[in-house]
Amino acid sequence: MIIEERMADYIASLESEMPQYLAELEKTALENGVPIIRKDSQALLRFLVELLKPESILEIGTAVGFSAALMSEYMPEGCHLTTIEKVEMRLVEARRNLAAVRRAKDITLIEDDALNALKVLREQGRSFDFIFMDAAKAQYMNFLENALPMLKTGGVLVTDNVLQEGSIIDSKFAIERRDRTIHMRMRDYLYEIKHDPKLTTSVIAVGDGMALTLKKQD
Numbered sequence: 264m265i266i267e268e269r270m271a272d273y274i275a276s277l278e279s280e281m282p283q284y285l286a287e288l289e290k291t292a293l294e295n296g297v298p299i300i301r302k303d304s305q306a307l308l309r310f311l312v313e314l315l316k317p318e319s320i321l322e323i324g325t326a327v328g329f330s331a332a333l334m335s336e337y338m339p340e341g342c343h344l345t346t347i348e349k350v351e352m353r354l355v356e357a358r359r360n361l362a363a364v365r366r367a368k369d370i371t372l373i374e375d376d377a378l379n380a381l382k383v384l385r386e387q388g389r390s391f392d393f394i395f396m397d398a399a400k401a402q403y404m405n406f407l408e409n410a411l412p413m414l415k416t417g418g419v420l421v422t423d424n425v426l427q428e429g430s431i432i433d434s435k436f437a438i439e440r441r442d443r444t445i446h447m448r449m450r451d452y453l454y455e456i457k458h459d460p461k462l463t464t465s466v467i468a469v470g471d472g473m474a475l476t477l478k479k480q481d
């Protein structure tokens with residue numbers, strides 16, 4: 264928790280109920296230990312989708328389809344959502360869950376490694392005005408390299424888990440050896456999205472830390 268647990272619980276308690284199918288999807292995912300976005304991140308994602316009214320959404324990291332289902336619920340008519348997942352165990356559920364959502368016909372599930380899928384989407388000349396990155400943290404920089412060219416000017420990239428349960432502020436010597444690579448790569452990633460003059464990024468302590476990035480120019 265990067266904010267006090269009681270505060271997170273209080274903020275979550277303010278949320279109004281979600282449509283029943285989303286609430287059930289969330290409950291099942293949590294019972295099965297699937298790492299889905301937290302309540303406060305859900306509210307932010309919903310807010311951004313309703314505010315920005317994207318025509319095309321790309322999600323990197325579907326898991327069982329909860330955040331994709333959430334975004335699809337609030338995306339405008341005519342918007343299409345593409346989401347990428349590579350782990351079969353997750354895909355089994357994602358296929359079923361996403362086929363059952365209200366906007367099922369507006370969702371494409373790509374079953375592939377994200378890096379490969381992003382390269383294919385680029386070759387196809389695809390572009391998106393909203394990207395939600397929520398997959399292997401150590402690969403964020405590689406995903407960025409391939410996703411950013413597909414983000415339209417004026418588009419927004421949301422990156423999840425950037426504060427790594429708060430450990431991002433720890434010295435690398437305080438981080439367990441096996442986690443040091445991810446720690447270093449996340450710091451590099453944050454530096455990159457904060458210092459690229461074509462981007463404006465705000466890093467916020469919501470959920471496990473989210474970075475909101477606006478692409479100002481190509």
Ligand SMILES: C[S@@+](CC[C@H](N)C(=O)[O-])C[C@H]1O[C@@H](n2cnc3c(N)ncnc32)[C@H](O)[C@@H]1O
Pocket residue numbers: 298299300323324325326327328329330331347348349350353375376377378397398399402
């Ligand atoms: C945190 S979960 C996504 C949660 C989901 N966005 C939600 O909130 O409902 C991250 C997912 O990314 C997937 N993933 C990790 N690395 C990937 C890669 N290189 N290609 C495709 N999927 C990947 C994992 O299998 C996992 O299901």
